[in-house]
Amino acid sequence: MELEALKEIDTAVRELGARIVVLTPELERYTRALHKKLGLPFDILTDLHLKIAEQFGLVFTFPDYLRDLYKSFGSTLDRFHDESEYRLPMPARYIVDASGEIRAADVNADYTIRPEPSETLRLLKELVRTERGP
Amino acid sequence: MSNLNDRLQEFKKNFESGAAPYNATPERVAMMHRATAELKASGIEARALKIGDHAPDFALFNQDQIEVRSKDLLRQGPMVVSFFRGHW
Numbered sequence: 001m002e003l004e005a006l007k008e009i010d011t012a013v014r015e016l017g018a019r020i021v022v023l024t025p026e027l028e029r030y031t032r033a034l035h036k037k038l039g040l041p042f043d044i045l046t047d048l049h050l051k052i053a054e055q056f057g058l059v060f061t062f063p064d065y066l067r068d069l070y071k072s073f074g075s076t077l078d079r080f081h082d083e084s085e086y087r088l089p090m091p092a093r094y095i096v097d098a099s100g101e102i103r104a105a106d107v108n109a110d111y112t113i114r115p116e117p118s119e120t121l122r123l124l125k126e127l128v129r130t131e132r133g134p
Numbered sequence: 135m136s137n138l139n140d141r142l143q144e145f146k147k148n149f150e151s152g153a154a155p156y157n158a159t160p161e162r163v164a165m166m167h168r169a170t171a172e173l174k175a176s177g178i179e180a181r182a183l184k185i186g187d188h189a190p191d192f193a194l195f196n197q198d199q200i201e202v203r204s205k206d207l208l209r210q211g212p213m214v215v216s217f218f219r220g221h222w
Binding site: 001002003005006013016017018019020021022023024025026028030031032033034035036043044045046047048052053055056057058060062063065066069077080088089090091092093094095096097098099100101102103104105107108109110111112113114115116117118120124127128 | 137138139141142143145146162165166169170172173174176178179181182183184185186187188189190191192194195196197198199202204207208209210211212213214215216217218219220221
């Protein structure tokens with residue numbers, strides 16, 4: 001759902017001279033299928049073993065009871081991520097300016113709440129307008 | 135374009151009602167709520183990078199196994215980085 005919603009703002013993001021990238025701990029064999037299925041106009045990058053998500057401070061480990069629960073749903077994260085730990089990134093969206101500075105950050109430990117793409121677009125427009133000057 | 139979080143809440147409502155295909159039991163729903171509450175209480179959100187911090191550079195492989203570098207993207211303009219749990 002979130003990726004489809006990001007797809008809807010991709011054209012507007014590009015018109016502002018910006019790019020969307022999605023980072024996930026999943027291996028290429030899964031991102032490839034997902035990318036194709038959704039016909040995404042931006043890249044999904046494999047953040048292998050959550051190295052980058054860790055630097056952003058977003059990684060947490062599933063408690064044992066939840067691990068067992070998801071296993072019973074048939075989700076095998078160890079296989080998707082090439083590691084035995086059930087670790088995930090919190091859903092988060094950042095806007096980074098050309099100098100590498102974070103200009104907007106939206107992080108939520110509750111995975112059922114995601115940053116709203118229309119809000120991301122609004123912030124990006126504001127940033128580009130500020131950078132270009134009056 | 136309907137709001138993403140409206141759609142997510144609609145999905146959540148349906149999931150927690152125990153409807154097919156997930157058939158979630160109240161015990162399972164309670165467990166998931168507990169996990170989210172514990173994660174929030176851990177203070178992890180406050181430890182994540184925030185406005186004004188420098189974003190880490192990365193070089194990662196995309197879905198076509200082509201390496202993408204954040205520095206190359208930033209040469210063209212701002213970058214929106216979205217972290218995604220996965221397809222499951």
